[in-house]
Amino acid sequence: MTKIAQAFFVVVFLLFVSCKETIHPVKISKVEVEAPFKMPAIEIPDFSYCKQFLITDFGAIKGNKKRNSKAIDDAINEANKIGGGIVIIPEGEWITKSIHLKSNVNLHLNKGAVLLFSEAPEDYLPAVHSTWEGMECYNYSPLIYAYQCKNIAITGEGKLKAKMDIWKTWFPRPKPHMNSLKRLYNLASYNKPIEERQMVNDTAHFRPQFIQFNRSQNILLEGVSIENSPFWTIHPYLSKDVVIRNLNVYAHGHNNDGVDPEMSENVLIENCIFDQGDDAIAIKSGRNQDAWRLNTPSKNIVMRNCTMKNGHQLVAIGSELSGGIENVFVDNCNVVDGAKMYHLVFIKTNERRGGYVKNIFVENIKAGKIANGVLGIETDVLYQWRDLVPTIERKLTPISDVHLKNVSATETEYLSKIFGQAELPIENVFLKNVSVDNILKEKHIHENVVNFMEN
CATH class of the missing domain: 2.160.20.10 (Single-stranded right-handed beta-helix, Pectin lyase-like)
Structure with a gap:
């Protein structure tokens, strides 16, 4: 091959790599499921060829909740910005606040990685559009939250773990909590706007779900372990095309269902x-x-x-x-x-x-x-x-x-x-x-x- 030909192929290769960053890299795979009723193929995202974003490259430091939260958020934004990417949580324990996913993002936990979610309720504010026992409201953010997202995944061999120090004190249902339940019941029963249903206050103690996919589509949750949960553990809500596989889920608090498709x-x-x-x-x-x-x-x-x-x-x-x-x-x-x-x-x-x-x-x-x-x-x-x-x-x-x-x-x-x-x-x-x-x-x-x- 002549030097000119070699140079030509190098230029073509570099152009290909450059273009790859701007082309939507998330592929869609279909999962066929046999059932006693007509079951459509489920569409889930495939991030095999997507760029990886290591959270330590964005400033994550073990033991530093504020920096870890910002690093994860910045990595998610970058992955979303280029049309698809994998946010990598490396080995070790990483304490964090709530995580809000965006479309075309795969949150991946390497083997030995632990995402440890803070027990402080203020780390799950501002309130987000969520639910409590079948009624829509604004409440503490789920620990991992996806709202109106498409092509999202949580994968890997690591662990998602909730610190329960404060949440477990909210398990009982004293009178102030029940009064908040009554208030929400009446707001929902008379179709009051969701924006009026603000349920974060000093006494309501409406615990957040661990993972909520809210009004989202093409979702994969695979491989990880989940330990503890303030409320329902995995909550696909108003969502479509969801595959949950190869998980190990342990949660033994109040209302700790495993999966709540709603x-x-x-x-x-x-x-x-x-x-x-x-x-x-x-x-x-x-x-x-x-x-x-x-x-x-x-x-x-x-x-x-x-x-x-x-x-x-x-x-x-x-x-x-x-x-x-x-x-x-x-x-x-x-x-x-x-x-x-x-x-x-x-x-x-x-x-x-x-x-x-x-x-x-x-x-x-x-x-x-x-x-x-x-x-x-x-x-x-x-x-x-x-x-x-x-x-x-x-x-x-x-x-x-x-x-x-x-x-x-x-x-x-x-x-x-x-x-x-x-x-x-x-x-x-x-x-x-x-x-x-x-x-x-x-x-x-x-x-x-x-x-x-x-x-």
Whole structure:
């Protein structure tokens, strides 16, 4: 090759590299999922060829919360600015305030990296557009927050950890907290603007979610461990195309669900380990008038090949389900012997919720001793709300087409407890090869059920 030719190729290569910085580098890959219903391919981002941004290049120093927070934020901004990039958290412990993701950004934790989130509530201000138990409001920022983002990811072999020193003192629900709940309930019930629902004050103590993907699309959460959470751990909210895989989640505080898909669609949760103080997976779709206004069901949600070490239910549906829930498939999951669990499947609602539940499929589940039963469906679950606030508008929840197949447990009080309402019975519940070695009370406890079949 002549020197002129060599020079030409060098120039072309340099131009290619230069152009690569300005071209949108995030690719989209599609995940095909088999389910008993029509499940569209899930689109997730692929950052394989994206530029990396090491937070120490932006001034991060171990033990320095202020500098680490700024470095992570600056790296995210740079990755977003060029159309896509990977923000690298290197080995070691890095204390930080809240992290706000932007489109086309992958937050990646190297092996041995720990992102340690401050316990100081002021580190999660200003308040952001979020939710509390199915009602929209302005509250403390989730520890990791994505709002109206596209093509985002959290990946790696590192750990996300929440310091709980202060948050755990907020677990109780004293009178001032309950008064704030009443205030938010009334603001939401009468469709007051979200901007009026400012819930950060000295006594409300509405704890933030750990990770919230809010109104976002094309999301990948893969590989990391998560330890502790002030509130719900992973919360896809009004989001679409979400893959959550190969996680190890441990959170044993109050309301520490593992994953809460809410008014979200096309969600895959696979190959995860959950050790929860509340439900392993809790599928929701908003509360009462707020959800009726948003009118967005949760649908096309698949959970497979997961292990539960602890959790109130393997899968809970509700009680915030006012937008409707349909097309849920839980397959090939294992509840370890000795896990503290109430039900494998628990569907719960009340006279205020409306919405609907249909097309629920749970298959190939193995469990040890379960405190209550394999299946629970209850239509009068109000918890502390029963006497706290009145029913402003009564709407019942149609529940139908619930399928359990190849499910086993060693001991329960009952196999199924299903309480429908006389004016709206639960319809079409099918159990096939569902067995319990030792049933302590009645096998089936049913009221107002139409077309229950067991074989």
